[in-house]
Amino acid sequence: xxxxxxxxxxxxxxxxxxxxxxxxxxxxxxxxGPMVAGGAQAVIFTSTIEFRRMQLNLYNRGDHDQIxxxxxxxSAARQxxxxxxxxxKQGIDTQYLADQVRRIHxxxxxxxxxxxxxxxxxxxxxxxxxxIRDRLEHALHTDDQDIWRADLDYVLGFSSDSRLIGTAAEAxxxxxxxxxxxTNGLDLSMRSQYALALKELExxxxxxxxxxxxxxxxxxxxxxxxATRWDQAQRLLHRLLYQTKWVEQGRGRPLVRMEVPRRxxxxxxxxxxxxxxxxxxxRDMLLPRLTFYWQFFIDDSLxxxxxxxxxxxxxxxxxxxxxxxxxxxxxGIASAAYLAxxxxxxxxxxxxxxxxxxxxxxxxxxxxxxxxxFFVLTFLPALGLGARPSILAAGLTLAVLSMPVMIRxxxxxxxxxxxxxxxxxxALGAGPLRTFLTVTFPAALPGxxxxxxxxxxxxxxxxxxxxxxxxxxxxxIPKSILQPTRxxxxxxxxxxxxxxxxxxxxxxxxxxxxxxxxxxxxxxAMAIILRxxxxxxxxxx
Amino acid sequence: MQGHRPQTMGWTPIPxxxxxxxxxxxxxxxxxxxxxxxxxxxxxxxxxFSLYYGQKVGVRNVSMEIYPCTxxxxxxxxxxxxxxxxxxxxxxxxxxxxxxxxxRLLLDGHDIYDKRTNLVSLxxxxxxxxxxxxxxxKSIFDNVAYGPRLQGxxxxxxxxxxxxxxxxxxxxxxxxxxxxNKSALALSGGQQQRLCIARxxxxxxxxxxxxxxxxxLDPIATGRIExxxxxxxxxxxxxxxxxxxxQAARISQWTAFFxxxxxxxxxxxxxxxxxxxxxxxxxxxxxxFG
Numbered sequence: 001x002x003x004x005x006x007x008x009x010x011x012x013x014x015x016x017x018x019x020x021x022x023x024x025x026x027x028x029x030x031x032x033g034p035m036v037a038g039g040a041q042a043v044i045f046t047s048t049i050e051f052r053r054m055q056l057n058l059y060n061r062g063d064h065d066q067i068x069x070x071x072x073x074x075s076a077a078r079q080x081x082x083x084x085x086x087x088x089k090q091g092i093d094t095q096y097l098a099d100q101v102r103r104i105h106x107x108x109x110x111x112x113x114x115x116x117x118x119x120x121x122x123x124x125x126x127x128x129x130x131x132i133r134d135r136l137e138h139a140l141h142t143d144d145q146d147i148w149r150a151d152l153d154y155v156l157g158f159s160s161d162s163r164l165i166g167t168a169a170e171a172x173x174x175x176x177x178x179x180x181x182x183t184n185g186l187d188l189s190m191r192s193q194y195a196l197a198l199k200e201l202e203x204x205x206x207x208x209x210x211x212x213x214x215x216x217x218x219x220x221x222x223x224x225x226x227a228t229r230w231d232q233a234q235r236l237l238h239r240l241l242y243q244t245k246w247v248e249q250g251r252g253r254p255l256v257r258m259e260v261p262r263r264x265x266x267x268x269x270x271x272x273x274x275x276x277x278x279x280x281x282x283r284d285m286l287l288p289r290l291t292f293y294w295q296f297f298i299d300d301s302l303x304x305x306x307x308x309x310x311x312x313x314x315x316x317x318x319x320x321x322x323x324x325x326x327x328x329x330x331x332g333i334a335s336a337a338y339l340a341x342x343x344x345x346x347x348x349x350x351x352x353x354x355x356x357x358x359x360x361x362x363x364x365x366x367x368x369x370x371x372x373x374f375f376v377l378t379f380l381p382a383l384g385l386g387a388r389p390s391i392l393a394a395g396l397t398l399a400v401l402s403m404p405v406m407i408r409x410x411x412x413x414x415x416x417x418x419x420x421x422x423x424x425x426x427a428l429g430a431g432p433l434r435t436f437l438t439v440t441f442p443a444a445l446p447g448x449x450x451x452x453x454x455x456x457x458x459x460x461x462x463x464x465x466x467x468x469x470x471x472x473x474x475x476x477i478p479k480s481i482l483q484p485t486r487x488x489x490x491x492x493x494x495x496x497x498x499x500x501x502x503x504x505x506x507x508x509x510x511x512x513x514x515x516x517x518x519x520x521x522x523x524x525a526m527a528i529i530l531r532x533x534x535x536x537x538x539x540x541x
Numbered sequence: 542m543q544g545h546r547p548q549t550m551g552w553t554p555i556p557x558x559x560x561x562x563x564x565x566x567x568x569x570x571x572x573x574x575x576x577x578x579x580x581x582x583x584x585x586x587x588x589x590f591s592l593y594y595g596q597k598v599g600v601r602n603v604s605m606e607i608y609p610c611t612x613x614x615x616x617x618x619x620x621x622x623x624x625x626x627x628x629x630x631x632x633x634x635x636x637x638x639x640x641x642x643x644x645r646l647l648l649d650g651h652d653i654y655d656k657r658t659n660l661v662s663l664x665x666x667x668x669x670x671x672x673x674x675x676x677x678x679k680s681i682f683d684n685v686a687y688g689p690r691l692q693g694x695x696x697x698x699x700x701x702x703x704x705x706x707x708x709x710x711x712x713x714x715x716x717x718x719x720x721x722n723k724s725a726l727a728l729s730g731g732q733q734q735r736l737c738i739a740r741x742x743x744x745x746x747x748x749x750x751x752x753x754x755x756x757x758l759d760p761i762a763t764g765r766i767e768x769x770x771x772x773x774x775x776x777x778x779x780x781x782x783x784x785x786x787x788q789a790a791r792i793s794q795w796t797a798f799f800x801x802x803x804x805x806x807x808x809x810x811x812x813x814x815x816x817x818x819x820x821x822x823x824x825x826x827x828x829x830f831g
Contacts, residue, residue, distance in 0.1 A: 343638050420675035424737070427631060427669040428688040428744055429661040438687070439677055538678040539726065 032517075039514025041507040042309075043296050046230035048286035049074045050210055054225045054307055059299070070287050077284035078209055080277060085205075088198065088271040094140040097175060101140075104175075105133045107168040125163060132158060132172050139179070152176050197265045201240070201274075208236040209285060222306040222504075229507070230288040237282055241275060296511060304474065305495060305508045310515050312477045316391070316485030317519060320470060321460045323395025323481065328402045328459075329452060335403070336410030336448075337436060360404035365464040371397030372468035391481040394470025401465055402455035409454065413447020414440060446535040453527040460520045463489040473498065488516035582609035582778040583666060583747040585630060589644035592622075592629055594637060598802045599625040602644070605797060605807050612770060612779045614793035614810065616786065618825065622802040623782045627750050629653070630780065631667040632660060648748070665692065668741030669750040673757045674733030676725035676740070681708075681717050684725045684736055688744035703743055711739035712769050731762025738769065749773065751781040755788065767792050786826060790814050798822045 049070050055061040108129045112122055132155050139151035158164060159173040210226035211217065217224055227233035243262045246255040263275040278285075299309030342349060375393040380386065417440050425435040441448075463471075471490035478485045495509045585607040592599040600622040607613050615623040628634050629646055632653060646653045653663060665688065676684050685704040694700055704721070708714040713735040717728070725736055734754055741749060751770075755763040770779060770792050783789050789796055790810060797807040798819070806819045817823045 418675070420671060420673060421677060423633065423636075423671060424675045424677065424740075425687070426636070427633060427664055427671075428740065429664040429691050430687075431661065434691065443678055537724070539724070 035510060035513060035517070038507065038510030039517075041231075042511025042514070043293050045291060045293070045507065046288045047291035047293070048227055048230055048233055048288055050226040050286065051228035051291065052289075053210075054228055058302060058307065059295075061295075074285055074287055075213060077281050080281075081205065081209075081274060081285075082212060084271055084274050084277070085198070085202065088194075088266075088269060097179070098137050098140050100175065101133050101136045101172070104168055104171045105129050107171075111168050128158060128161075128164070129169060129172075132169070136172065136176065149180075152180050156180075194266075194269075197262075198271075200243075201262070201271075204236060204240045208233060208240065221303045225307075227286065228307070230286070233282065233286055233288070237279060240278060297515060300477070301508075304498070305491075305512075306505055310488065310491070310508075310512050313486045313488045313491045313512065314515060314519060315477065316471070316487045317460055317489065317516070319391050319478070319481070319485060320394045320398060320466060320487060321456065321523070323391055324398035324402060324459045325452070325456060327396060327399035328406055328455065331399070332403045332406035332451075332455075333410050333441075333448060336407045336414055337441075339407065340411045340414035341432070341436065341440075356404045356407050360408060363464075364401060364462055365467075367397055367401040368465040368467050368469060370400070371465055376469055385482055389468065389470045389472070389484040391470050391478060391483065391485050394466045394484075395481070397465045397469045398459045398462060401462065402459050405458070406451045406455045409451025410444070410448045413444040413451065416447060417443040442534075443538060446531045446538065449527055449531040449534060453524055453531070456523050456527060457520050460523060461489050461516060463493045466490055488512055488519065492516060582776065583649050584609050584647075585748065585778070585780070586647040586650075587626075587644070588647065590626075590629070590646045591643040592625060592634065593641050593643075595639040598622075599634070599640075600629070600799070600804075601802045603804045604644075605804055607778060607780060608795065609778050610775060611795055612774045612781060612793040613795040613797065614789035615780065615782045615797045615799060616784070616789050616825070617799035617805075619784075621799040623797075623799045624752055625802075626799065627752055627780060627782050628669075630748070630750055631664050631669055632658075633669065635660075661691075665744040666746050667748045667750060668744060668746030670734070670737050670741055670752065670754045672753045674730055674737055676728070676733050676736050678724065678726055680722045681725050681728070681736060682721040685739050685743045687740060692744065704739075707739040707743040708736075710742050710773070711735045712765065712772070713739055729762070731758050731765060734758060734762065734766060735769065738766075738773075742773075746777065748778045748780065751779065753782050753784060756784065763788070786814070798825065800825070 049067075052062055052067050053071060056064065056067050109126060112125060117125070135151045135155050139148050139155075142148050142151070155176045156173060158169075164170065206212075206223070206226070208227050211224065227236050241262055242259040243265070245258050245260055247258050249256050261275075263272060266272050266275070293309075296309035297314060298311040300311055301308035339349070339353065371393060372389075375396050376389055377387050379396075380390070380393055385392070421439045421443055422435055425439045430438065466487055467490065470484050471487045472484045473486065473491065473494040475484060475486060492509065492512050495512065587603045587605050590603045591601045603626060615627065617623045625634065629642070630648070630653065634640050642654050648663070648666070652658070677687065679687075682700075682704055685707050686700045689700055689703050694703070705714060705718075708717060713732060716732060717723075717736075725733065728736060734757075738749075738754075755766050758766065767788065770781070773779060774792075774794075781789075781793065793810045795807070796810045796813040798805045798813065798817075798821070800821055806813065806817060806822045808818070813822065814826060817826060
């Protein structure tokens, strides 16, 4: 019985530990999975012709002739959309038409004078023109369908007047006919609302397809190109087809989000067919194609990460990490060697140990402020290097941050070297320095490298210490270590808290975070390979 | 090999003791008789030597002379100070905080504990082999060349020569000559211990201290080491600490019996084991004590 119970307890323990490991693995996948999936989107995605146009214009990448041909093909498919909008505008944009009507009246008067028509004929024709003008303007400003029709019919009644045929006045009838056609089925009282809805539609179309070929280039780079990514295009298409409304459910109750087909607002008008045409021809308009955008890792970003990659961030992170390691590794190992080899157990040594242990647990923002106060504002100016954030200051700050951990782990590694090695070296006549360099250090190297790996990962991913000492969200690629740089960790933070950039280009934010993880992983992999080689050498393989 | 011997560096070859060819003693004998000088070994003399760890006694009031080119065994129960005495000879006890000495310990007439003693040259004259084989985690070649390199020998040819001679002297050459670049840790325990002996020999010591060199080895490896000691005693003063009475009786000419930090009896091995003068010694040897 007792044996059975003990066996059961043993099994339960094994099961519990196995579940813990599985849970941990699951958690890891749950955390990393979406990030990897999101980050991969920054590199492997379906691009549109707008992306290729952007790459050609901004980075001079791709086959110029081929892209030009594709742009022409896409433009042909888009033309129908623009035609439909222009046609619909006719019935809506009354101010523009009213201006035109007045201009026609003036032109007609001018023409009569040029044809030397004077006296009563002139007065009569002028009166007719004025009448037509007034009736058209009247029609353009009315909300009443009957008055509208009566006015237009009255104007069109003059169209058979032989005195008007072949003159500028013919333009009146063209407008009248167009109006009659365009507003077929149009509720005139809704005209201002149509204008608003049309404006919305045009804005979405601009985001989707880019600015109209005829219009002037918008000032912002991101407005000069439509949806560069197919997933983005599909989101915009959805926004084009459905309007989001917040509907009140009752007093004191939260608003409910509802999606209403946008088509409803244009029911019965010529624009209705747009809602069939766009979804059916979106592929022709954007020419999607699977793209492997590996240049993401080396490209500079444009307009705060709307376009481009994370090249400068990668460079900055590597520079700052190397800077920190170049300072922290020699200092840390030397300190660890002293602490491990010293035979003193006096108060100073104990205080130093306590300080190191405490520093290892200090929040990184404290190191950031320390770095600002000491390195940026005191130390570097004292050397005549100018009081401003720089790679050097950030590297030194991170070195200070990483040293406690490095000292602790290196000290343990050095202490773990069997004393028989040291005895053997001493018995052969080696001094303490020689013993350390030729025997203790090589034997402790795997353990020391473990400490370096841990520090490296921490340093490469730190945000707070570089916040004040060397990182910027935007800025040129640094030309020396005395200039600040962008870093992956700080960039991710800035994108998350900055503005709508993360919302506009979530793939870039994910991509940046994934790049950071990959950078740390590859730095670690290098250190792990080094460690494996060092310890294989120690084991005698 | 012998013809290229660089005399300028003061290097004289270590006599080769080919343990692998023990069945051919004529070779060994001829090698030993061909020594350049009759006996270059050192003489150790303790004069009322005491060593304390703080308040604790390590060894007290030891007076004895260790004769050159002999094997001297130090026996005694655990904690009796025999290892302490051995480690005093090359000052390995200096590593322990709070050590102080009284009396004198002389190597060829020079006080080992004199302030002017050069520790590096002392330790190169007094080689040491430890209880557990402790080769460095380096290649066999680098292990043996460690001492010569410390002496400033950089010439590759010369190092190779020293390594070969040392390994031959330690009767390991034939086993490792094809893999000098292999890690020393890949060797067996007995081979590792012989490598440690070769490493100690490579600095050309005159005295070889052995702190229970066979306690971590199996009987076959122990036999080999004992044969090796037998070969080496012609050219080195060997002091060996051992717990194994038979071993002491087999390999040593002189035996010292320590108890509670004091030297109880020191005499020729035959006399210690056959006819000890001291009751304590007799009890210990016959197994009634310790």
